Amino acid sequence: RRxxxxxxxxxxxxxxxxxxxxxxxxxxxxxDKVRDYFIVPDYTTAxxxxxxxxxxxxxxxxxxxxxxxxAGVVKSAKAFIKAADANPKGNxxxxxxxxxRLKMRASYAVEMLLDLRNKVxxxxxxxxxxxxxxxxxxLSKASGIPVAEFAAAAKDxxxxxxxxxxxxRSDGKKxxxxxxxxxxxxxxELPPKATADKILRTMVAQFxxxxxxx
Numbered sequence: 001r002r003x004x005x006x007x008x009x010x011x012x013x014x015x016x017x018x019x020x021x022x023x024x025x026x027x028x029x030x031x032d033k034v035r036d037y038f039i040v041p042d043y044t045t046a047x048x049x050x051x052x053x054x055x056x057x058x059x060x061x062x063x064x065x066x067x068x069x070x071a072g073v074v075k076s077a078k079a080f081i082k083a084a085d086a087n088p089k090g091n092x093x094x095x096x097x098x099x100x101r102l103k104m105r106a107s108y109a110v111e112m113l114l115d116l117r118n119k120v121x122x123x124x125x126x127x128x129x130x131x132x133x134x135x136x137x138x139l140s141k142a143s144g145i146p147v148a149e150f151a152a153a154a155k156d157x158x159x160x161x162x163x164x165x166x167x168x169r170s171d172g173k174k175x176x177x178x179x180x181x182x183x184x185x186x187x188x189e190l191p192p193k194a195t196a197d198k199i200l201r202t203m204v205a206q207f208x209x210x211x212x213x214x
Contacts, residue, residue: 041078041079042083042106045103046108047073047103047104048101050101051099052120053071053073053097054097055093061080065078065079065080065084068080068100073103073104075103080106082106083110086107087107087111093113094116096119096189097120097191098113098119098120100113100118122189122191123187123188124138124141124188125188126184126187126188132183135183139190143190143194143196145195145196149196150196150199150200152196153200157178157179158177161205162204179204183200183204184210186203188203188206
């Protein structure tokens with residue numbers, strides 16, 4: 001009878017310890033979740049140094065937060081999302097390249113992204129009536145890319161996005177493919193480290209957009 005009593009006591013003790021472990025783990029898990037909700041990792045200073053980040057055309061606030069976290073700007077993406085939600089203009093961040101600081105408070109990062117003075121802008125205006133060679137010269141002056149690189153990129157207009165049907169004649173005669181006429185005159189923002197190919201593709205895309213609208 002004593003052995004049975006001691007065995008039952010041991011089983012009860014083990015079950016009690018297991019129950020305490022489960023309850024304790026649940027309480028800690030709940031606390032951890034509550035802590036993550038209310039206490040979001042964030043820096044407390046205005047940051048140091050300088051870093052350039054790109055906000056892409058279709059980026060959401062979450063995408064931007066992840067980009068800033070990977071770049072070392074904010075301590076967590078959650079902190080940025082929370083700061084953007086708290087700012088009345090938090091959803092007005094425009095795509096482009098921005099100069100920010102490292103290890104800065106998320107709310108400061110939001111404010112810097114909303115201040116267009118921190119946007120890296122290199123604009124070039126292509127007036128109407130310019131030939132493609134004159135356009136290359138203007139683009140070269142604005143971007144620092146040699147004219148020769150624009151000329152090389154323009155050798156095959158189809159690769160730049162010009163549809164093949166633009167070079168087909170109804171009389172069957174041979175057509176020399178040229179970029180002339182497909183570089184739409186407008187003001188463009190040249191992103192940092194842009195290539196001649198990318199710039200010309202952007203201009204061709206603008207031509208096709210306007211042509212379709214017309």
